Amino acid sequence: MNPRKTLGVWNSGIPKWLAAGLLMLTLCCTAEQGVSSPSAETAQTAQSVKETPPAESAPAKLIACYFHGTVRCISCLEIERESRQMVFQTFLEPLSLGQLEWRSVNYDNDPGAALAKPFNLSIPSLILILEGADGKILSWKNLEQIWEFSGDPDKLREYAQREITALLSRVQPPATPSH
Numbered sequence: 001m002n003p004r005k006t007l008g009v010w011n012s013g014i015p016k017w018l019a020a021g022l023l024m025l026t027l028c029c030t031a032e033q034g035v036s037s038p039s040a041e042t043a044q045t046a047q048s049v050k051e052t053p054p055a056e057s058a059p060a061k062l063i064a065c066y067f068h069g070t071v072r073c074i075s076c077l078e079i080e081r082e083s084r085q086m087v088f089q090t091f092l093e094p095l096s097l098g099q100l101e102w103r104s105v106n107y108d109n110d111p112g113a114a115l116a117k118p119f120n121l122s123i124p125s126l127i128l129i130l131e132g133a134d135g136k137i138l139s140w141k142n143l144e145q146i147w148e149f150s151g152d153p154d155k156l157r158e159y160a161q162r163e164i165t166a167l168l169s170r171v172q173p174p175a176t177p178s179h
Contacts, residue, residue, distance in 0.1 A: 058132075058170070058171075058172040059130035059131060059132060059138050059139075059170050059171045059172065060131060060132055060133040060171065060172060061098065061099060061100070061101060061130075061131045061171060062094075062099065062100050062101070062128060062129070062130055062131075062164065062167050062168050062170075062171050063100075063101045063102075063103055063128070063129040063131055064083070064087050064100065064101070064102050064103070064126065064127075064128055064160075064164060065102075065103040065104075065105055065115075065126070065127045065128075065129055066079070066080045066083055066084070066102075066103070066104045066105070066124070066125075066126050066127075067105050067106075067107045067112070067115075067116050067119070067121055067124060067125050067126075067127060068080060068104070068105070068106060068107065068124040069106065069107060069108045069124060070106060070108040070109065072124070075147070075150040075151075076124045078150055078153070079124065079126070079146050079147070079150050079156065080104060080124075082153045082156050082157055082160075083126055083146070083156070083157075083160050084102055084104070085157075086157040086160055086161055087100070087102050087160075087164070088102065090161055090164075091164065091168070094168055094171075097173070099168065099171045099173065100164070100168060100171075107121060118137065118140075119140065119142065121142075123147070125142050125143070125144070125146070126142075126143040126146050126160060127140055127141070127142050127143070128140060128141045128143065128163060128164060128167050130167060130170060130171070141163065141167065143159065143160060143163055145159055146159065146160065
């Protein structure tokens with residue numbers, strides 16, 4: 001038995017090669033043709049930061065987490081590459097101070113499937129997570145428009161940078177040691 005657990009369509013009896021091909025075709029077509037673009041009202045609601053129950057502490061860290069599947073199309077790889085590159089080129093200081101962290105997580109396998117569960121993802125997504133000092137998720141935001149900008153690296157980078165900057169402003173700077 002394969003030690004990696006698989007989810008959803010992989011356990012449905014459909015040959016894995018066929019399921020992977022259909023998944024890739026669906027993701028590519030959806031992303032490139034805008035089939036899944038939400039209405040303006042839905043997009044506005046989806047873009048709001050989803051809050052978990054109020055926490056007593058301020059966010060200690062912002063995590064920019066790109067969730068993806070095992071089978072990846074060109075657009076998925078481009079979105080991850082451009083987002084990661086922008087984070088490491090633009091936010092060196094917050095990264096070095098531990099205020100910002102980049103993660104790339106495969107949601108098709110454990111432990112990635114467990115990490116992605118609270119976000120109810122159906123396609124690869126860039127999720128911004130505000131995390132407390134205790135490691136609990138305080139709030140999060142799905143940057144759903146990344147798929148609209150997958151063919152335009154400049155707009156993709158600008159969008160992700162703007163959203164990260166806005167949420168990073170909520171992170172408490174690390175305490176400086178007293179002498």
